[in-house]
Amino acid sequence: MTGSATQVLLLDLKDEPAAIAAYDGWHAAGAVPAAVVASIRAAGIRDMRIFRAGARLVMLLDTDAGFDPAAKAASDSADPEIQAWERMMDGFQQPIPGGDPTAKWTAATRIFGLSEQP
Template identity: 35%
Template sequence: MNSKKICYACDLVDNPELIELYKQYHSQGSAWPEITKSIKDSGIIDMEIYILANRLFMIMEVDESYSPERKQMMDVANPKVQEWEKLMWQFQQAPPGAKEDEKWILMERIYKLQ
C-alpha cells in the first residue's frame, strides 16, 4: 500500500484557558470515537497534531483512497463530525491567508532529507 504525508496548519484563539481545553479534547483517548472512526474511514492511516503557542500543525499519513474533497463530503454528511467541528470552532481561528470558513490550511513542503 502506498501512502503519503500531508500537513496542515491552523491557529487557536490566543487564550491560555481555551488552548488548554483544546488540548484536553485532543489528549489520548479523549477524542470522540465517531471522529476517530470518520478519520480512519476517509483513508487517513495516521494523524498527529503538534502545537507551538497558538499554532497547530497536523501531519497526516494517507492511503490512496484519501482525497480532501472526499473527506469534506464525508464530513458534511456526518452529523457527529458537524457537531465536533462546531465545538472546535470556539477554539480555532483561521490562520493568515485562509479563505472564508477555512481553518486548516494545506502546508507546502519545501525540504525533505534525502
C-alpha cells in the same frame, strides 16, 4: 509507506490560555469522540498527529493512496456527530495569517527534502 502520502496542515487557536488548555484536553487520548476517530480512519488516514507551539497547530496526515479529501469533507458534512465536533472545535480555532479565511486548515508547501540533497 508505499502508496501513501504525508500532508502538513496549519491552523491557529485563539490565543487564550484557558481555551488552549481546553482544546488540548479535547484532544487527549480517549477524549476525541469515537465517531470522529472512526471517520478519520475510514477515510484512509493511516495516522494523524497534531503538534502545538503556543497557539499554532501543525497537523501531519499520513494517508492511503486512495484518500480523497473531497469525499471525506462530503461524508463529514452529512454526519451529525462530526458536525457537532466541528462546531465545538470552531470556537477554539482561527485561520493562520495569510491563509485562506474560508478554510479551516491551511496546507503547508514542502520546500525542502533531505533525501533530495547531494
